[in-house]
C-alpha cells in the first residue's frame with residue numbers, strides 16, 4: 001500500500017515500499033507489481049539520462065527497428081535494446097552495471113529467487129511520442145517454467161501526461177492472453193491484450209529514481225506522451241529465474257551476476273498468439 005507521505009506522488013493502489021520491509025514480497029505476490037521509491041539517486045539518474053541522450057544524438061546502432069515512419073518523433077528517439085551487450089560504450093557500461101546493481105538485483109532476488117539478466121532497454125519517449133499497447137512480457141521472453149520479471153526505472157518523473165506506464169494489478173494470476181490489433185494512433189506496436197475480466201488498469205505515478213518491479217504476466221503498457229515538453233525516459237531490465245530451462249533466442253546470452261554469459265535451451269515456436277508477434281519485443 002502507498003504510505004501517507006507518498007499520496008499523490010506515487011502510484012495509488014499498489015505497494016510502494018522501501019526494500020528493507022517485508023511488504024514488497026507480499027505486495028508482489030498479491031498484485032504482481034510493486035514500486036520502490038528513490039532507489040537511484042538524482043545524480044545517478046542524471047548520469048544515465050545524459051549518457052543516453054548524448055548517444056541517441058549521434059548513433060542509433062543500439063536501436064531496434066520498430067518500423068516507424070521517418071517523420072515520427074520516435075525515428076529520432078528509437079528505443080535502445082540490449083545496450084548492456086556493448087560495455088565498450090558509456091551507455092552499455094551503465095546498462096550492464098545497473099542490470100547487476102545489488103540494489104536492483106537484490107530486490108529481484110527477494111521477489112523471484114536467484115535471477116539471471118535477460119534484457120536491457122532504454123525508452124526516450126519524447127513529447128508527442130506514441131506509447132506501447134497493453135501486453136504481457138513473457139509472451140515475448142517465453143521463460144519457462146516460471147515467468148520473467150521487469151525492473152522499470154524512471155529516468156524522469158512519470159504520470160499520465162507524459163505517457164507513464166499503466167498496469168493491471170492482479171493480472172499476474174491470469175494466463176497469457178492472445179493479443180488483438182492495437183490502436184496505431186496511440187501505440188508503436190501493433191498488438192494489445194485486453195484487460196482481464198474483473199480487473200482494471202492503474203496509472204503509475206513515479207519520481208525519477210523510483211523502480212517498478214512487475215511479473216511477466218502483468219498486463220501493462222503506455223499511451224502517448226501528450227505533454228508539451230516533458231520526456232518520459234526509462235531504463236528497463238528483464239530477469240528470469242536462474243532455474244529457467246528455456247528462453248526465446250533473442251534473449252541469449254543471459255547474464256550471470258558474475259558477468260558470465262549463460263545459455264539455456266531456446267524456446268521454440270511463435271508464442272501462443274501467432275503472427276501479431278512477428279518482429280515485436282517486450
Ligand SMILES: O=C(O)CCC(=O)C(=O)O
Pocket residue numbers: 123131132137150152164165220221222234236282
Ligand atoms: O515504457 C513503456 O512505455 C513500455 C515498456 C514496456 O512495456 C516493457 O518494458 O515491457
